[in-house]
Amino acid sequence: MIPELGNFSLILALCLATLMAVIPMSGAVSNNQLWMSLCRPLSSGIWVFMLLSFACLSYAFLTDDFSVSYVASNSNSLLPVRYKFSGVWGGHEGSMVLWILMLASWTYAVSLFSRNLPLDMLARVQSVMGIIIIGFLLFTLLTSNPFDRTLLNTPADGNDLNPLLQDFGMIVHPPFLYMGYVGFSVAFAFAIAALLSGRLDAAWARWTRPWTNAAWAFLSIGIALGSWWAYYELGWGGWWFWDPVENVSFMPWLVGTALIHSLAVTEKRGVFKSWTVLLAIAAFSLSLLGAFIVRSGVLTSVHAFAVDPERGLVLLGLMLAVIGSSLFLYALRAPVVKSNASYSMTSREVFLLINNIILVVSTAAVLLGTLYPLIHEAVYGEANRVSIGPPYFNTVFVPLMGLLALALGVGTFSRWKKTSVTYLKQQLGKVLIASVALGIIIPLVTTSSVNISAIIAMMLGLWIVLTIIKDLMTKTANKKNFFVGLKSLTRSYYGMQFAHLGMAVIILGVCMTSQYSVERDVRLAPGESESIGNYEFIFQGITDEVGPNYEAQRGTVTVLRNGEEYMTLYPEKRTYFATRTVQTEAAIDVGFFRDLFTALGDERGDGSWVVRIHYKPFVFWIWMGAFLMAFGGILAITDKRYRSKKPVPSALAENSGQGGKLAAEAS
Amino acid sequence: MATQRKQRMTIVSFIVVGSAIAVGLVLFALNEGINVFYTPSEVAQGEVPSGQNFRIGGMVKSGSLRSGELQGTEVQFMATDCLVDIPVSYTGVLPDLFREGQGVVADGYIDGNGVFQASQILAKHDENYMPAESVAAMEASGATCDP
Structure with missing residues (x-):
């Protein structure tokens, strides 16, 4: 009964979404206030029914209703309750329900928080969201309904959730990731609505910015959680593999980052309008590409869902329809959008343009590397398979990020319209010298060895950090004292600086981890030990343990620091009852400056085991940096100019006078 | 009009330089990254x-x-x-x-x-x-x- 109710809710949501796609849009065209205002109740209705549907599916999971095929293939009566709940989105069908629920939540949120949006704009945005919801609901209902039943021969127990997903990281990672993916649909809907209405102005950029920031912040956290999960759950000690599925989540993030910066220019200066619209379309299209690649199985990946070519085709069709129609609309309407503000070669506009070019080029390179195996196969035939490994991605990506970090420092200092080169030299000369000098000295003193990569990364990281400090000092120089000055700066300014600090932290974390990690796979008999630096790892042997739905061989590794007992780690090798799948559980001592990572390999006779022992300096900083970025994005949303009730004068009018404003309030 | 054209040239030249660097990097990297x-x-x-x-x-x-x-x-x-x-x-x-x-x-x-x-x-x-x-x-x- 309950699953049918869930199914029925999905259908009702589809009906409401169809109404929403048609009525408010028609209202906006024919200027019918009543039709337009219907978008608010409709979006709350869709949200309620999606929530109900999600609740029904969760109920089926929590009550072990194995007559529902999806529950039977993704759960098991022995599964701990928290994983029964996360099992709701552990497979393809259920994750679609979560996906659409989030789409509906974003839509509802737009209708709630856009009180000062003109009604016709809101109506168009909501209708576009409605069309997207229709697409995904149809896809779910027709090809992957999670409420399908097997009433005859109902299985006595479920197949179990994939052991890899039985983990805290998997409870939180997909919701954040989907919030990010789906969130870009809001920026997309705003872009389409603006194209339709022909009102592609600074106000449009101001409305879009908080939503883009929010989606981007969610996506940042989602990607970071995924990387963290891979780090401790896959048991390889790596945190990024340039796996196709990682890449497809990373590409919308890169374009989203470009979009955030481009929106800043459009809001403040009224230029780059067409470009910004194109980025908004691209960010959402790449999210759809991600859904297609993960769910169709066209690329071999560790994380991909079960392969189903039929679903893949439908998703491909959905993706091409969205991309095709939006680009068609863009081609029709974008030339109408003209800008007439001028700027010089060293203005902030140009530095943000450089930012955009680097990010878009990086995205293109990642896209090429991800799809290259498919292209190669299509050209040379199925027998000639190739794979693109991390060396390709690192060779392309790392230098581009280096350039980005360099431009970042100058960009924050530059001013709109025109920045004199002398000013930049005077402001940044000392910062440049300091970051180069410290960048050489710090690695030399702390490690007493020369490592060019570490030195370059240290320089870039310091360059970003020192420009932030210098910028804070410049901005507060005219105030009574430093702290009064700090208080006078806007939240969006702090948001920008936190996000940039996050970038510096990530650069340092990535470089220190990749350059100074010590990774040993050693064969140890009980009682034998392995030393890394001042840590000694003593393998004490294996004991048998039994968990709720698995049995495990648990290793005991005593860690000594400087010869004194420091702690004990318990890496496990689990065998799950239902599937007989073997799963390595790493044991990690997390620290601010270093992680100690141990995982069990395989038994090699005579009681000895291969034990993976890693010393990973600064690995924590990678995720810390991502969280700083997300925090910056959220902080910028709380800026009071987004909350002000009174209409803000258009940025063009604001800046048309002589002498552009100081960059203080920018970004 | 002149400034507009100059701006457009700025944008175009940045894009050209950017893509040239990218293409170079990609070709170089594909050489060693392909298996x-x-x-x-x-x-x-x-x-x-x-x-x-x-x-x-x-x-x-x-x-x-x-x-x-x-x-x-x-x-x-x-x-x-x-x-x-x-x-x-x-x-x-x-x-x-x-x-x-x-x-x-x-x-x-x-x-x-x-x-x-x-x-x-x-x-x-x-x-x-x-x-x-x-x-x-x-x-x-x-x-x-x-x-």
Whole structure:
């Protein structure tokens, strides 16, 4: 009964979404206030029914209703309750329900928080969201309904959730990731609505910015959680593999980052309008590409869902329809959008343009590397398979990020319209010298060895950090004292600086981890030990343990620091009852400056085991940096100019006078 | 009008320079980042240029896995497509789902003794999974066997 109710809710949501796609849009065209205002109740209705549907599916999971095929293939009566709940989105069908629920939540949120949006704009945005919801609901209902039943021969127990997903990281990672993916649909809907209405102005950029920031912040956290999960759950000690599925989540993030910066220019200066619209379309299209690649199985990946070519085709069709129609609309309407503000070669506009070019080029390179195996196969035939490994991605990506970090420092200092080169030299000369000098000295003193990569990364990281400090000092120089000055700066300014600090932290974390990690796979008999630096790892042997739905061989590794007992780690090798799948559980001592990572390999006779022992300096900083970025994005949303009730004068009018404003309030 | 044209030229030149750098990087990186896939039969026929890194896919031949008697963390096994067996040597931790009679994909090169020195062993975390490359290898050989 309950699953049918869930199914029925999905259908009702589809009906409401169809109404929403048609009525408010028609209202906006024919200027019918009543039709337009219907978008608010409709979006709350869709949200309620999606929530109900999600609740029904969760109920089926929590009550072990194995007559529902999806529950039977993704759960098991022995599964701990928290994983029964996360099992709701552990497979393809259920994750679609979560996906659409989030789409509906974003839509509802737009209708709630856009009180000062003109009604016709809101109506168009909501209708576009409605069309997207229709697409995904149809896809779910027709090809992957999670409420399908097997009433005859109902299985006595479920197949179990994939052991890899039985983990805290998997409870939180997909919701954040989907919030990010789906969130870009809001920026997309705003872009389409603006194209339709022909009102592609600074106000449009101001409305879009908080939503883009929010989606981007969610996506940042989602990607970071995924990387963290891979780090401790896959048991390889790596945190990024340039796996196709990682890449497809990373590409919308890169374009989203470009979009955030481009929106800043459009809001403040009224230029780059067409470009910004194109980025908004691209960010959402790449999210759809991600859904297609993960769910169709066209690329071999560790994380991909079960392969189903039929679903893949439908998703491909959905993706091409969205991309095709939006680009068609863009081609029709974008030339109408003209800008007439001028700027010089060293203005902030140009530095943000450089930012955009680097990010878009990086995205293109990642896209090429991800799809290259498919292209190669299509050209040379199925027998000639190739794979693109991390060396390709690192060779392309790392230098581009280096350039980005360099431009970042100058960009924050530059001013709109025109920045004199002398000013930049005077402001940044000392910062440049300091970051180069410290960048050489710090690695030399702390490690007493020369490592060019570490030195370059240290320089870039310091360059970003020192420009932030210098910028804070410049901005507060005219105030009574430093702290009064700090208080006078806007939240969006702090948001920008936190996000940039996050970038510096990530650069340092990535470089220190990749350059100074010590990774040993050693064969140890009980009682034998392995030393890394001042840590000694003593393998004490294996004991048998039994968990709720698995049995495990648990290793005991005593860690000594400087010869004194420091702690004990318990890496496990689990065998799950239902599937007989073997799963390595790493044991990690997390620290601010270093992680100690141990995982069990395989038994090699005579009681000895291969034990993976890693010393990973600064690995924590990678995720810390991502969280700083997300925090910056959220902080910028709380800026009071987004909350002000009174209409803000258009940025063009604001800046048309002589002498552009100081960059203080920018970004 | 002149300033507008200048601005447009600025944008265009940045894009041109940016894409030129990117194309250069991509071509350079593709050169070293690409791994061509070969089946054991192709390797035996000497189709692989010596010293080149590549991927081999096939099945782990039953009864061929040796580890206990070897030094350190080395393992050896035979990768087969039912026509030809290629000896593979790997040092390190095997993936959880590595098993005899199952599909395997390895990254590495052929050494002077005709042994495939693997730097990475891949196996997907799924019971019923056979790597696409293994499937291709079995199809290419046309042979069926119980490896």
